[in-house]
Amino acid sequence: MSPTGIVVAGLRKRYGAAPALDGMSFSVRPGVVTGFVGPNGAGKSTTMRVILGLDAVEAGAALVDGRPYRSLRRPLNRVGSLLDAAAPHPGRSGRDHLLWLAHAQGLASRRVDQVIEQVGLAPAARRRGGAYSLGMRQRLGIAAALLGDPPILMLDEPFNGMDPDGIIWMRAFLRSLAAQGRAVLVSSHLMSEVQDVADHLVVAGRGRALADAAVDDLVAAVSEGRVTLRTTAAPHATAVLVRAGASVVAGGRDTVTVSGLPADRIAALLGAGAVPFSEVSAHRATLEDVYLELTREAVEYRAATSTEVRR
Amino acid sequence: MRAALHAEWTKLRTVAAPRWLLLGAIAATAALGAGAAWAAASVDGGATTVPSLIGVRLGQAPVAVLGVLVIGGEYGTGMIRATLAATPRRTAVLAAKAVVLTGAVAPAGAVAVLGSAAAERLILPAADGPTPRAIGGSVLYLVLIALLGLGVAAIVRDAASGAGAVLALLYLLPVLTRAIGGPRWLQRIGPAGPDGPWTGLGVTAGWAAAALLVGGLLLHVRDA
Numbered sequence: 010m011s012p013t014g015i016v017v018a019g020l021r022k023r024y025g026a027a028p029a030l031d032g033m034s035f036s037v038r039p040g041v042v043t044g045f046v047g048p049n050g051a052g053k054s055t056t057m058r059v060i061l062g063l064d065a066v067e068a069g070a071a072l073v074d075g076r077p078y079r080s081l082r083r084p085l086n087r088v089g090s091l092l093d094a095a096a097p098h099p100g101r102s103g104r105d106h107l108l109w110l111a112h113a114q115g116l117a118s119r120r121v122d123q124v125i126e127q128v129g130l131a132p133a134a135r136r137r138g139g140a141y142s143l144g145m146r147q148r149l150g151i152a153a154a155l156l157g158d159p160p161i162l163m164l165d166e167p168f169n170g171m172d173p174d175g176i177i178w179m180r181a182f183l184r185s186l187a188a189q190g191r192a193v194l195v196s197s198h199l200m201s202e203v204q205d206v207a208d209h210l211v212v213a214g215r216g217r218a219l220a221d222a223a224v225d226d227l228v229a230a231v232s233e234g235r236v237t238l239r240t241t242a243a244p245h246a247t248a249v250l251v252r253a254g255a256s257v258v259a260g261g262r263d264t265v266t267v268s269g270l271p272a273d274r275i276a277a278l279l280g281a282g283a284v285p286f287s288e289v290s291a292h293r294a295t296l297e298d299v300y301l302e303l304t305r306e307a308v309e310y311r312a313a314t315s316t317e318v319r320r
Numbered sequence: 321m322r323a324a325l326h327a328e329w330t331k332l333r334t335v336a337a338p339r340w341l342l343l344g345a346i347a348a349t350a351a352l353g354a355g356a357a358w359a360a361a362s363v364d365g366g367a368t369t370v371p372s373l374i375g376v377r378l379g380q381a382p383v384a385v386l387g388v389l390v391i392g393g394e395y396g397t398g399m400i401r402a403t404l405a406a407t408p409r410r411t412a413v414l415a416a417k418a419v420v421l422t423g424a425v426a427p428a429g430a431v432a433v434l435g436s437a438a439a440e441r442l443i444l445p446a447a448d449g450p451t452p453r454a455i456g457g458s459v460l461y462l463v464l465i466a467l468l469g470l471g472v473a474a475i476v477r478d479a480a481s482g483a484g485a486v487l488a489l490l491y492l493l494p495v496l497t498r499a500i501g502g503p504r505w506l507q508r509i510g511p512a513g514p515d516g517p518w519t520g521l522g523v524t525a526g527w528a529a530a531a532l533l534v535g536g537l538l539l540h541v542r543d544a
Contacts, residue, residue, distance in 0.1 A: 058544070
């Protein structure tokens, strides 16, 4: 593999007895948006801190452009990052916050004004950071990440606290950054936030990557063997199909998702049972389904261990 | 290193607290010096000698707090992670902070000490007044106290407990050692001083160096 983007290999780290990272491995390629999703506590933020050389690991390595972050001389020119809660000093203006960051990389002040324009923060740039809304802080963080015009961007929960306008703006912005050929890693604990943006998905759970694949492949894998049934008599249909050995999950309004039986057999059974239905079709899983399917085990495990702790 | 210095200097000048703390140090040093001289003058016409440059003992407090804030404040906001992401060489970060702090405290300390000396001279013209050595030593002392604050805050990673720890070292430790009594070296074990022109500066420098060394080591090995 060419040494561009981010490569994370076998990261292990524990906080006390609890493993925070347990063999986390994935890669982030240029030109695509990679979504980094998983429930809270899955190790997403820790992984990002490790990539930035902020946290040490017991085993494994994280490389950006083939090198450890801490060996980069002007790192913001290689990797731009937004960390969750990376707040500016409340008494310092947004512009001055960007100014010291620029000076730390030997960049000119002109660059500061450019990124302020780019993220639409110009009207608030000279206001104190303490007066910023969470959405404005996120834009400031994006501006900071863009300062060095880096080929790699890594954003931890950038949608947090953004209003709907901001979310739409952020999605388009992330897509445009990837279209320019940059490697973009975006974490979120909500699948819906990275839907429509990510081309590639890393699903984290229990400190490791449960999946590292293209979005289309993941959706196809979870959709396989499932049938969507539209019927006004869902309870009746469920009873008939379960008796025939299928498993049935309630879907949206008047729909259920059936697995364990092929579509033609479902139609035949419902016909024989005189159950009214308007549609039987191959199920198309949403990213939310993929996420739930992949993280179910991880969440259950967490629930189980927390009960043990309570006992 | 030059870029790190530039960044730290920009940080220091773009918030209000450092300015106010340095102005506070100047005001406190000169005011206590003038007050003590005025008290001596009004009691017996200046026959009693007051410890010269006693105002430094008050002026050191805002200077110590400034030293603490330079890194402790960044832990409060989480900005330290941005700092270390921008400059991964952590010892360079601490060194840049120390240099910039010295550059800010030294001139302000000089103004404070010279102002105090001028006030004493004005109120007690008969007294000898502080020697140039005493003035230089006091400015150096203030710089060392700021660096002590920086080192302690790098160790405790919190502005409030950092300030508490340094102020306790400066004001509580001397009271405690005096209460305990014991040998002379025990009385001189704290970083506070100086008693005379250069007396005790070595001890203060030792404290500052030790705090910076331990703080730097911990900064290097700990997760940010």
